[in-house]
Amino acid sequence: MNEPLDKFDLCVIGAGPGGFAGAMRAIDAGRQVCLIEGDEIGGTGVKWGALASKTMWELAKDYAVASKTDRGYRCAGLSVDYVAVRDTVIEAVKEKQYQLLSQIETFARGHWPGPGSITYLRGWGRFSGPARLTVDLAAGGEQEVSADHFLLCTGSKPRHFGHITVDQQRIFDSDGILQLKQFPKRLMIVGAGVTGCEYATIFSNFGQTRVFLVDHQERVIPYEDEDVSDFVSANLERHGVKIFHSTRLRDILAKPEHLEVVLDFDDGHATVVEVDAVLISIGRTPNIERLNLAAAGVTPDRAGYLDTDPDGRVTGHIYAAGDVTHRPALVNMAIMESRHAVKHMFDLPTQPLTFPNMSTVMFFYPAVAAVGLNEKACRRKKMPYRVATYANALLPRAIAMRATSGFVKIIVSDDDHQKILGMRAAGPQVSSTIMSIALLIDQDKNAMEVLGAMFPHPTMSEVIQECLRLLAGKSIYKPEAFPELLKIRRWRPETGYIP
Numbered sequence: 100m101n102e103p104l105d106k107f108d109l110c111v112i113g114a115g116p117g118g119f120a121g122a123m124r125a126i127d128a129g130r131q132v133c134l135i136e137g138d139e140i141g142g143t144g145v146k147w148g149a150l151a152s153k154t155m156w157e158l159a160k161d162y163a164v165a166s167k168t169d170r171g172y173r174c175a176g177l178s179v180d181y182v183a184v185r186d187t188v189i190e191a192v193k194e195k196q197y198q199l200l201s202q203i204e205t206f207a208r209g210h211w212p213g214p215g216s217i218t219y220l221r222g223w224g225r226f227s228g229p230a231r232l233t234v235d236l237a238a239g240g241e242q243e244v245s246a247d248h249f250l251l252c253t254g255s256k257p258r259h260f261g262h263i264t265v266d267q268q269r270i271f272d273s274d275g276i277l278q279l280k281q282f283p284k285r286l287m288i289v290g291a292g293v294t295g296c297e298y299a300t301i302f303s304n305f306g307q308t309r310v311f312l313v314d315h316q317e318r319v320i321p322y323e324d325e326d327v328s329d330f331v332s333a334n335l336e337r338h339g340v341k342i343f344h345s346t347r348l349r350d351i352l353a354k355p356e357h358l359e360v361v362l363d364f365d366d367g368h369a370t371v372v373e374v375d376a377v378l379i380s381i382g383r384t385p386n387i388e389r390l391n392l393a394a395a396g397v398t399p400d401r402a403g404y405l406d407t408d409p410d411g412r413v414t415g416h417i418y419a420a421g422d423v424t425h426r427p428a429l430v431n432m433a434i435m436e437s438r439h440a441v442k443h444m445f446d447l448p449t450q451p452l453t454f455p456n457m458s459t460v461m462f463f464y465p466a467v468a469a470v471g472l473n474e475k476a477c478r479r480k481k482m483p484y485r486v487a488t489y490a491n492a493l494l495p496r497a498i499a500m501r502a503t504s505g506f507v508k509i510i511v512s513d514d515d516h517q518k519i520l521g522m523r524a525a526g527p528q529v530s531s532t533i534m535s536i537a538l539l540i541d542q543d544k545n546a547m548e549v550l551g552a553m554f555p556h557p558t559m560s561e562v563i564q565e566c567l568r569l570l571a572g573k574s575i576y577k578p579e580a581f582p583e584l585l586k587i588r589r590w591r592p593e594t595g596y597i598p
Contacts, residue, residue: 112250124442131215136221167501222235270379407424508566517545
């Protein structure tokens with residue numbers, strides 16, 4: 100049975116981080132909003148992606164630290180159970196989900212006395228015309244919705260691998276990994292991008308699983324500089340991960356008690372590895388199949404993404420944000436995109452949506468953070484640069500934490516200004532320290548301007564100060580005394596590296 104047509108200022112399809120943020124920005128503007136979600140509120144960003152995986156990463160990191168025997172104490176009887184870990188992750192997910200639901204109920208139409216309100220519909224929305232949706236309600240029946248504007252935030256789903264069937268029993272994707280009943284003795288992860296390396300980190304840190312990582316390229320995280328990529332590989336291998344470089348998955352043969360994974364190497368030979376579970380992690384694809392976009396006059400590109408203009412507009416009154424667009428599939432990106440799109444559609448004051456110095460964090464062990472240009476990008480742009488690397492092993496806070504693995508690498512222009520171009524960092528607390536350099540790059544600061552500031556002691560942020568001092572030839576510790584820990588070099592397009 101169809102409910103009568105309901106009219107809104109904005110209809111948001113998808114209640115992940117981007118869709119929720121866009122809906123709230125419209126409420127700020129006093130608009131009537133309909134928020135539609137067919138699955139669980141929070142979407143991939145909460146249930147299967149960032150929050151869930153990072154909760155699992157934190158638990159694995161804590162377990163790895165508790166397992167250490169070089170700190171003057173030893174944890175007797177230390178054990179871990181996958182079901183208990185999974186329950187903790189689900190508890191964290193539900194905590195965030197109920198925060199989202201609580202705010203929705205606070206601003207619900209008929210309850211909130213203010214000018215804006217939100218109507219939350221559980222179901223799958225599909226266009227029945229340029230300005231109309233039919234919502235197949237999760238509880239049964241349909242609801243017809245019309246709106247002046249639409250914001251598509253339907254996110255993405257794991258990309259599957261050709262003929263390989265993901266059954267979420269022994270062959271998993273990142274959306275189903277929590278369905279494991281116990282730690283597998285042997286786990287093959289296919290795909291050595293950020294997600295694949297993060298899960299390799301998680302399972303190796305728990306110490307219950309022999310982890311194999313299949314990398315179809317010569318290096319993991321290949322878009323980063325070689326020193327960063329090598330650092331990630333070395334740490335994974337140090338924690339027991341076996342990496343197959345220049346390798347592709349051919350097939351997975353299911354046996355009653357195990358799986359046989361057939362791998363092809365670029366040099367022509369093949370190998371078969373026996374494992375208990377496989378995680379396919381080869382990227383994600385947009386969730387648009389249910390939308391019936393043709394009825395709205397929208398055609399995705401050949402890869403299934405929605406092309407948008409700089410303000411997030413797909414066409415006319417239809418906007419899109421998050422994983423369905425061509426921008427990086429990141430929670431913070433989706434939030435910024437959706438908020439900007441809402442401001443633009445309602446003629447609110449906006450600034451151009453640009454991300455020239457977007458910082459990112461890769462949750463390995465230790466974590467790796469990046470912002471701005473790396474050396475590869477500078478060379479590609481033929482930009483002369485100077486780069487310094489300062490190892491955490493010389494930093495008092497890292498020594499005190501007994502966590503000296505890692506470094507900070509800062510790149511500046513090779514001229515009198517020494518404008519800060521980018522930073523790469525690995526080690527404790529990089530998710531916080533990276534933001535200070537991101538702000539400095541946004542403000543067009545140079546190395547000398549920053550050196551006048553006093554950094555708190557003892558903190559991990561001091562490594563930034565010392566790295567900048569190294570670039571200026573004024574560091575407290577000298578590369579002549581610590582050649583393996585302190586490095587500085589220059590590059591120019593006409594000569595290459597300069598000694």
